[in-house]
Amino acid sequence: MIGIMGLRERTRQAVKVDIAATAMRLFLEQGFDATTMEQIAAEAEVSRRSLFRYFESKEDIALGDIAERGVRVQEVLAGRPDSEGPWEALRAALDVLATEMEFTPEWAARITAMFHETPSLRARQVEKQLRWTGQLVPEVERRLGVPPGSAGDPRAAAIVTSALACLNAAVDAWTTGGGKRSVFELYDEAVAAIRA
Amino acid sequence: MIGIMGLRERTRQAVKVDIAATAMRLFLEQGFDATTMEQIAAEAEVSRRSLFRYFESKEDIALGDIAERGVRVQEVLAGRPDSEGPWEALRAALDVLATEMEFTPEWAARITAMFHETPSLRARQVEKQLRWTGQLVPEVERRLGVPPGSAGDPRAAAIVTSALACLNAAVDAWTTGGGKRSVFELYDEAVAAIRA
């Protein structure tokens, strides 16, 4: 055992990063659908079978650590003071998505473009977002004073998914606008627009 | 030629409806993933190949006419008076989704439950929604006074997708709540919650 996760786990992570980088290069060169798992395996110098041991699906390679980010958001949200309203707390929590991401505008633009023209990718992305936004709902319900376990109140879910909708709109605008204005700025503008 | 679309087209539509009904029955009985196209073909008494001539994908059979509904919403939205703000106009346009749908609570609950426990389905549903919500954006931009062709403004997209988020939250609450309160009521409550 060397380090906190052991040598095995570390090399495993390294291989995973390497595969993801190789795959992303191919995706951007040829398009997502035109790239096969077999080809990725060949270029990354692993077997096709091993590929599926590192990533559950082809989409997962491109989607990266969306799920992990959701956990971070949830943590930050839970850590915000109770005095904050849902929108303030969510805004603070969603900040980690932007701040902990390496946002090279030009690169992000290409990724976003690929996502837009690849339905299956976009679908999985939305699916993953849905999953962890669902986990944010109880926390927002607590802030709204909704008794836990009471079904049929749409408010918390509406707030969480709307916040995400604003974030997505902001990122979209950020890429189509060429990255001139910051994502924060655009997010705040989006939120202001729906709440006006 | 009999009728407006000819005999051929009519029988084709009839077959399509029949296949959809058969498939939906199987989906609800065994679950979406556990039902194969081969099985649907057998029960609907067509070949597997013909199945793919009626529906592009397995998900499409379950998703039904979501795309067509989007066109209706768009039409209604465009027909609303300019004096209405985006939220009022959207609320009126989205009404057609609820009013033109045969909402048998118990039936809808089972469908919704299936959607929830089948990620691939939910993902495709959201994806289709995203597609036609995108077509709603220009109309909302017009109402906001955004000059056409100017990219980088997140407001219209934020409003449209948030409205959809509220509708989805409302439908969710409606099914989990057993259909006691109307979808309209829940939708208005959701909108009020995000705009408060």
Added chain:
DNA sequence: TGCCGGTATGGCACTCAGTGCCATTTTGGC
């Protein structure tokens, strides 16, 4: 009635994602 052309159908073979199984190799720890 019988023929014609377009359309629907069925069958077949193929690609590709994803999975289960097993034999083999690698590697960390003693």
Added chain:
DNA sequence: GCCAAAATGGCACTGAGTGCCATACCGGCA
């Protein structure tokens, strides 16, 4: 150097989706 766990590779399989072609069907027309 040895052992057990983990990683890997190979193989065969399922299931969705597609292209191709031969055939069956059916509405219209002579």
